[in-house]
Amino acid sequence: MRRDSLTEGRSILGRSLAESGAMAPEWQEAFDAVPRAAFLPDVVWAFDMDTGAAVEADRRTDPTAWQRYVDQDVPLVTQWDDGAGEGPGGEATSSASMPSVVFRMLADLDAHPGDSVLEIGTGTGWNAGLMTHRLGHHTVTSVEVDGEVAAAARGRLGAQGLLVTVLTRDGTEGDPPGAPYARLISTVGLRRVPTVWLEQVSPDGLIVAPWGTHYGNGDAVVRLRVSDGGACASGHFTRPVEFMKLRAQRRRFDGHRAYVPDGLGGADRSTTDVAETDVLGADRYDVRTFASGLRVPDCYQVRAAARDGHRPVWFYGLGDRSWACVMFHEGRTTDVWQSGPRRLWDEVASALGWWREKGEPGYERFGLTVTDDGGHRAWLDDPDDAWPV
Incomplete structure (x- = not known):
């Protein structure tokens, strides 16, 4: 495939993200310098969120189709059944998120050059690479529970000259030795915010994460401001999303x-x-x-x-x-x-x-408060009028 063909699709995607407002201007340089394609395996599955269908694309046999999917604003599945499955039919357990979702969450994170960031869920490594390019080398620590996924991300980040610490461990533990962090971002869906995360974020720092209940598989991005020395974090939801769930918090259902x-x-x-x-x-x-x-x-x-x-x-x-x-x-x-x-x-x-x-409120009117004793309370408009969830 010619180089101009390789860059044309990415340029179109970049313009689309910028024009839609999904990608803020301060992230344009990182988008241009850190290609999504460099962080993806040879085989990916383009996932249709509406139908649940997954279409395989193999760079080795059809590089044009593979690149076309990479340059679209779609999620790409990169692993099935925690590495035991080979394709659709099982459960998708690792992926490259939609670029629009990636950049909207980075905007919610509001990180600035020099800020330290703890990321939960390395995945392909693209999100960590984008943050490192903008914030600086050695500013990002990323935690990945799957050893093979973590090793692949380390290799891809290194090949791009991006100095990121990738730790292989359960994301619920965070990274106590590296704390405190100015920001924490989760790229896996949560049903509970681990209390240790509150301890590992600086006072007035932010936690941005997809959060939801076991009622359904959907999540909403919550933007929590840490206060009271890590005793509390509270904030509004911003928009709906759907992420693969933190392995330790997957729904347990007896059938x-x-x-x-x-x-x-x-x-x-x-x-x-x-x-x-x-x-x-x-x-x-x-x-x-x-x-x-x-x-x-x-x-x-x-x-x-x-x-x-x-x-x-x-x-x-x-x-x-x-x-x-x-x-x-x-x-x-x-x-x-x-x-x-x-x-x-x-x-x-x-x-x-x-x-x-209540007037059929949208996502942005709801909020969440998490306390260091594990308490989770949802609210509508007013954090002082909350109920346990």
């Missing part, structure tokens, strides 16, 4: 039959007038789903495909064996079954009603 071994018999039955769209949302990033997760803790939602005009949606309590099933029917009343000590459907319906009463 449907552990909850419903004998079918729907014996459960309490009722009906509801809550619309299917309210429960499922208009798209994968619908704030209604996020808000429901904040208001209905320790609950996992599973959406079945519609079939013959019927669609069941299941809710499972993660702290007990409570469950609920809502069966939407085309053209007739929606049926509800509930069982266990929690009335999970009642909780979900109440959460949706609360969201409407």
Whole structure:
């Protein structure tokens, strides 16, 4: 492939990121100097967020197609099943995030040349490389739990002359010897912010991370300001995203039959007038789903495909064996079954009603406060009016 062809696609992507506002002007030089392609393996899978389909691209057999995907604003899967899988069919466990997501999160981080940054989730190493180019050599320490992924990132960063410390360890530990850091950024999705991270960030420093609940797989970027000597960190969410989860915090679910071994018999039955769209949302990033997760803790939602005009949606309590099933029917009343000590459907319906009463707030009105005793409290507009999550 000719060099002008190699750079043309990247230039188009760079202009698109700049014109859309995803990439702030101060990151343009790093984008130009640190090519995404230099941090990717020969085989990647372009991931369609809407359909879940993954398209393989192999640089060795079709370099043109490989480069075309690299220069698009799409996530690229680089590992399946923690390295045990060879392609789609399993679980995607490492990737190169969408460039627009990368640069929006870097803008949220608000790091300046000379600032020290702790990154959780090295992945390909591109994010660490971008930060190092702008902030300076030896300013970035990156933690990666997967030894093979970490080794590959070290090699790619070294080949680009970027001096980054890459540590192989569980990201929940952070990096105590290197603390305090001015900034901490996580490139893996969280369900709890480890309290040691608060200790490892300087007073008034920032933690930027994708955070969500076990209700669904979606996350939202939270921007936490550390205060009180690391005793507290609090801030607003900025936008919805979806990241692969920190391995130590992946959802633990015992399976449907552990909850419903004998079918729907014996459960309490009722009906509801809550619309299917309210429960499922208009798209994968619908704030209604996020808000429901904040208001209905320790609950996992599973959406079945519609079939013959019927669609069941299941809710499972993660702290007990409570469950609920809502069966939407085309053209007739929606049926509800509930069982266990929690009335999970009642909780979900109440959460949706609360969201409407509050004026249907978007992501940016919600916030999170984390304390050094492990407490997590969500809030809407006012941190002083928070509830546990």
